[in-house]
Amino acid sequence: MKLQRNEKCPCGSGRKYKKCCYPDLGKRAEILRSVSLANNWEELVQLVAKPMEIYQLKVVLIRMGFQEIEEEVSRTFGLEGKHTLYDFHMDIQGAFDWDNDHMFSFYITDKLSDRENEYSANPLGEHLVSGFATPSKSAATAQIRDLGLTEDTKFIYLFDYGDKLVHEVTVEKISVKSQTAKKFPTIINESGTPPPQYGQFEYDKEETKYTTKTS
Ligand SMILES: [Zn+2]
Incomplete structure (x- = not known):
């Protein structure tokens, strides 16, 4: 047409x-x-x-390098279907207080490093394709509504291929945007304080948060 x-x-x-x-x-x-x-x-x-669809996406930090995250650290976002995975990446970076200083990938599957379902970009949203195996797709051009997500779909967000901050994303709800809806993207829920991005950390039970390991 x-x-x-x-x-x-x-x-x-x-x-x-x-x-x-x-x-x-x-x-x-x-x-x-x-x-x-x-x-x-x-x-x-x-x-x-x-009408535009609204996706309620819960992001749980599950692992940083070799350190598991035992106390829940999560953020729940509301995004419009037209938002891209790069938009989502930027929202996560802000909400978890990460530095947006490394490359990242979304794996729209429950398997980490599944190249067939990988969408990646660098901190500026540029898509750099390496010559190996199956090339990833661009996170900057992939819109949330085109990923075939349904309620309860789980997928993975990996930030920083070196330090490996692994997040699990769950599609909690897909609804229709109302005329009076507020601005999106938005943060719907927050739980826990993210650990420091660099270095060893431990959970401080008195302060009920992760702090940099001192010893
Ligand atoms: Zn018109």
């Missing part, structure tokens, strides 16, 4: 596309995506009218 700027806008406003959704970069991106998926005008109108 092709959509000319002079045609009426598929959002149903009755105005011309070029004077309606075209000038708004966000709306235009959504319409171009729908154009690429639709076979005819009716399908296009339906796709454009479809």
